[in-house]
Amino acid sequence: MEKFSEITKENKTFVYICNSDEVKEGKGFKITFEQDIDMQFAVFRIKNRLYCVSNICPHRHATKIFEGIIKGLTVTCPLHGWTYSLTTGENTNKQQGIKKLNKYEIFEENNLVFMEKPILKIPKWREDVPIETGKNPIFD
Numbered sequence: 001m002e003k004f005s006e007i008t009k010e011n012k013t014f015v016y017i018c019n020s021d022e023v024k025e026g027k028g029f030k031i032t033f034e035q036d037i038d039m040q041f042a043v044f045r046i047k048n049r050l051y052c053v054s055n056i057c058p059h060r061h062a063t064k065i066f067e068g069i070i071k072g073l074t075v076t077c078p079l080h081g082w083t084y085s086l087t088t089g090e091n092t093n094k095q096q097g098i099k100k101l102n103k104y105e106i107f108e109e110n111n112l113v114f115m116e117k118p119i120l121k122i123p124k125w126r127e128d129v130p131i132e133t134g135k136n137p138i139f140d
């Protein structure tokens with residue numbers, strides 16, 4: 001099966017993103033779609049269950065969630081420590097803010113990993129930031 005090919009399951013569209021062995025227990029894995037720099041996602045395997053969230057931290061837009069620190073079912077952004085639930089995407093410390101990570105359905109079948117087909121939405125903060133050559137200095 002070709003990467004990023006789509007399948008339908010229970011009336012939903014899913015995308016083949018990687019093989020099961022690429023997502024190691026307790027370690028984040030980054031998936032990048034070509035359409036846009038906002039189309040990147042972090043996949044985690046915790047106690048052999050998969051979780052998928054946006055790779056872009058809503059705090060300062062760093063593309064580092066896949067390098068985050070896992071504790072229980074949370075991931076902490078390595079930059080400034082905002083911590084998110086992997087089951088809901090919500091910030092676990094409301095004093096830090098209410099912005100959350102988008103969360104996506106994910107499953108594996110026959111050693112292939114599929115995520116819910118993401119829909120590109122350019123976030124509001126980017127409206128004022130020129131993006132040239134697909135790179136943005138605010139990221140990373």
Ligand code: FES
Pocket residue numbers: 057058059060061062077078079080081082
């Ligand atoms: S960019 Fe993630 S906590 Fe600041």
